[in-house]
Amino acid sequence: MGSEMGFVAPPTTEVPMVEAEAVRQMRDLAGKGWGAKRIARELGVARNTVRRYLRGAVADLQRHPSQQRLDDVRRAEAVALFEGEAEGNAVVVAQMLGERGVEASVRTVQRAVADRRREQRAADVATVRFETAPGRQMQIDFGERQVWIADERVTVHFLAAVLSYSRRIFVKAFLHERQGEWLDGIASAFRHFGGVPLEVLGDNTRCLVAGRNREAQTVIFHPAYVAFCRDWDVQPRACQPYRARTKGKTESGVKYVKRNAIAGRRFNSFAHLQDHLSAWQLLVDGRVHGTTHEAPAKRFERDEREALRSLPARPLPTHGRRLQRRVANDSLIDIDTVRYSVPHRLVRDRVEALVTADEVRIFHGRDVVAVHARSFEPHARVIDPAHLDGLWRRPAAENLVPIAQPLAALGRTLDDYAAVIGGAA
Template sequence: MSERLRRHGGNADVVRQELAAEHGITVSLRTVERAVAHLRQELRAEARATVRFETRPGQQLQIDFGERRVEIAGQSEKVFFFVATLGYSRRLHVRAFRGERQEHWFAGMESAFASFGGVPEEVLLDNARALIQHHDPVSRQVVVDPKLHAFARHWGFAVKACAPYRARTKSKDERGVGYVKKNAIAARIFDRFAALEAHLAAWTRDIADLRAHGTTGEAPRLRFERDEAHRLRDVAGIPPFLASRDLVRKVSSDCSVEVDGNAYSVPWRLIGESVAVTVTGPELRVTHAGQEVARHMLRAGRHGRVADPAHFAGIGRRKATPVPTAPAALLRPLSEYDAVAGGSW
């Protein structure tokens, strides 16, 4: 009975239906509810309970994504927030993205490593489809996406995934995403996406880093600098993993594709088409139907634009329609026409 009730999330009526269908046991819902009352209480307690254990300095980084609609430039826009929390110091790193694809997870982690100045022993994450291919809830066997495996090997950390549907199996229930939504974002309005990014950086530095944490009683920045910073593996000299990657993009109406917040031009005739983008070192190549259609050097920073004038050649150009002219033989003085008509007008 316990296993059946747990499988159905404490729903006594479903248990009653199964008992009738499988064993011919017909009882009232109230009878089943009384029989499983103590089990349902255990489930409720388990759902609220958090098994907390302290991680060593430099041991673990927890990552997660959340989304919220934010008013940017007068428009309501869905924004995806990447939140990374160091398990010991509780220091946060926050990034805003316009998507939650695998590349955004990787960019968020690399940004966190750069911000903290090092890499922890392990990274703890939920079962995001962009990162985990399969996680068996019984055997706890985890099948990691090959690119995440390569990413973790590149940076030298171990991947640790929560049990499916049990986010509380993280070592701590930090509610980092909720903290960002309610405190950093709240009901604020931004005139452009870059202003949102600047606000998040300032909020992390001036508010999140300096607050007295509810569990440790210390400011995350102080705890980090005193005990954790020197326990992280130094990232100096390690090139970005994202320096070599394959992406798929749709050409926008301004004849460009977006990569890491910057726009790169492609021939205008490909507007609306899906193209393959390959980033190798400092170079970006765009191909369509197996043919290279654009090549650019990567631009540093964000919100920039790289354009090749040749990609815009021919936009709006139309063939000129010649104005008909009369043959030379018809262009005669009016006096000749008067004579034929029998006099002048």
């Protein structure tokens, strides 16, 4: 293969060859329907050798495929395609070169772009630490871990929020990771820190980000998240896709929660878990941080508390899910593994539940039939006894049937035996 095809032919490397007659026999036998394994056994050659010649190799001196390489012009073309239209895919580069009349294997292309690929990988892992001013940014992320709660292994989702300047951390546990949990966690972090930063840097989760405009290089946030940020007067930001290191402070915080706060601990209840996390985050805020060489709490009080803006007077609720449920035979409905009671007269009827951060309000038509404080204990039962009134009725005294005593026929009663036992005592 010459340079006119885009290749530079290095000194030939000989490889074991098969005589032309043997190659003819391979193809004749293949034409009769023989498989490569049977042909190899018949001719006494390796199966891969048979396959290579059946694919078109000729019975002459062959150049080893690993010695093929693109010339400088074609290599520059391959690198340009690799960085551009092919988006880093060597297979696509080989296909595009083939469409342009350059026959190059995927392995040849991979060798041509190897240096550029190494540069990209180095750039991906290299980090330039970006320090923000006090009160400017809070980074957020969700993590999950299996946790033992009341002798049951439960998947717990938790939001970790870190103030980028002081490194103060806030953690809140949830049973799910949905938009309501994201917004509730962010709002809880604002309240915990006692103020609102200028911006919140988050992930590209669908709960917050509806999409991206690649041409304009803009982020399209979810309308509910936009309304939330407008209500709290904070600017939303999202890290670049596949570049989670741009929010490395909270990425480290999530790992720290998993390995230090939770680790292999067991908890009596979900409330016990949250109490532990609340105490743990205060303990961590008092330790000297490895990067700033100061305790986050000290750094926060000195520089960042006053830089945060005031909390809104009346923020909008962060939760507002409406769910349709059918009342079970035991007068309960299921919401997030927790069961809530409704009046027993509604058994088998359909009801609607409005779930907020702290409350579950149940409607039958337009009527509110039940209001419960929201529970986060896995598989808990929240029951209002009034909902079961009338479900069990005690029989009236006049309807009781006297129980006959067989001993009466013998002239004895249980009272006689009681007297004997009492006398013996």
